[in-house]
Amino acid sequence: MDSPLRVLLVEDDERARVMLAGVLTRNGYRVVDVGLGMRGIEELEQGTFDIVLSDIWMPDITGVEVMNAARSRPEPPEVILMTGNSTIATAVAAMRAGACNYLLKPCPNEEMLAAVSAAGRRRRENMRRAHALRTIASQIADVVGGTPVEEAAPPAASTPASHTLERFLRIGGLEIDRHRHVATFNGQLLHLTPIEFTLLITLAEADGRVVSWTELTSRSHQSRLNALESHELLRVHIRNLRRKIDPSYLVTVRGIGFRLVDPDERS
Known part of the structure; x- marks a missing residue:
């Protein structure tokens, strides 16, 4: 049972x-x-x-x-x-x-x-399917005398070395530490959720460029959504970010997406 x-x-x-x-x-x-x-x-x-x-x-x-x-x-x-x-x-x-x-x-x-x-x-x-796969993998390992399939180390991904990116991103009073995955605003630590941090660093890396709603959700939610769906998911996160930093840093580009800017440098 x-x-x-x-x-x-x-x-x-x-x-x-x-x-x-x-x-x-x-x-x-x-x-x-x-x-x-x-x-x-x-x-x-x-x-x-x-x-x-x-x-x-x-x-x-x-x-x-x-x-x-x-x-x-x-x-x-x-x-x-x-x-x-x-x-x-x-x-x-x-x-x-x-x-x-x-x-x-x-x-x-x-x-x-x-x-x-x-x-x-x-x-x-x-769960039954996963158990059956583990059993088969274990039986294969017993026959060939090797390591169980699910424990084999995956091939190393060919990703750029982390040192090729600057550790800190700075926009006005906002500073993002890529290595420690933390951000501060005017010297105060920001308490960000994982999704909020991902959105913030994605916008910062765009260097003032408009980032579309779909591009943001592909990073923050690892999902391929259309513009309407993406906008719906992002609304509450952007609202929360605006409460945590000066809201003038996050600019809405109607019908497209968002920009992260230093309001003191805007023309």
Whole structure:
């Protein structure tokens, strides 16, 4: 008999979180619930989950960032995203960025449970397939007396040496340290999410050039989205960055993308 599936519930609305956790628990799931996206990422780093059920818009980071953290795990869980502010672009972007399902709140319990059940079936099938592949690889290794296939070292990628890039990028009061992956503004350390740092360094490397929405999301979310989908995903991250640095540094180019500039040098 299969053991109960572990669900990580990430929802900033306490009333909704308690209700969803109760419904899932009564239906046989083992639930860990948290109220902030960063707490969700911490739980992902500390434990193993089969399914992540996350709101998209939260006070600290977005559900997309939680999903990206989940996808980076060695055996990534299935991710279902939820939002009360739906557009077709948001739904499509969420699915194309890696979510296995997308729910519009308020969501009937039956619909939520059906989505979680489908994600659970997919998770178990993926785990069975991975186990079968590991078994085959181990049997092959026993026959040939070599190293198991999945443990073989991948060929080294031919990437430019890091020393060919300048360590620091400076634009006005903004300084980005490529080596330490940190940034400061007017000497104060910025507390950035991984996506915010990627967006900031991508814009800084453009040296004042307009960077399109699609180019930004290809770097920040490793996803190939169209312009509308990319714009939808970027809105909250750009808004958060503008709160953390002088908003005049981030210039919107209508219908295209964004520029990072030193406002003191703008003509």
